[in-house]
Amino acid sequence: MICPAETRSRSRCTHPGAALLSSFWSKDRIVAPPGFNxxxxxxxxIAIHLCIGSVYAQMTSIANMLGRIGWASASDSLGRKRTYTLFF
Structure with missing residues (x-):
């Protein structure tokens, strides 16, 4: 366990949170009980990743759609010649 230098001794760490962390990472807590599937x-x-990915894909699609609608209306109001001038 990593312990701050001012609370370190040769035998063990005397930091107040050391007992909490050592019990958190104890073998009883990190090893699954017998019969756990x-x-x-x-x-x-996989379900969590699919949910996150679907939201990302939806936001990307919405941004693309709004950009296309916005650019289409802007190019209609600018005209073809000015639109090509912006591109090239």
Whole structure:
């Protein structure tokens, strides 16, 4: 465990949060109990990634659509010659 220099001793860390962190990372907490089905975790993580990805794709599509509508109306009001001048 990493301990601040002022609270470090040779035998152990005397930092107030050291006991909390050592209990958080204890073997009893990080090892699954017998009979725990580990195959439940991948489908849940895939579902979460699909939800995040679908929101990202939707926002990208909406931005693209609004840009196309905005640019179409701007090019209609500018005219073809001025629009080509902006591009080239």
């Amino acid at each position: 580990r195959w439940q975790i991948p489908p849940a993580s």
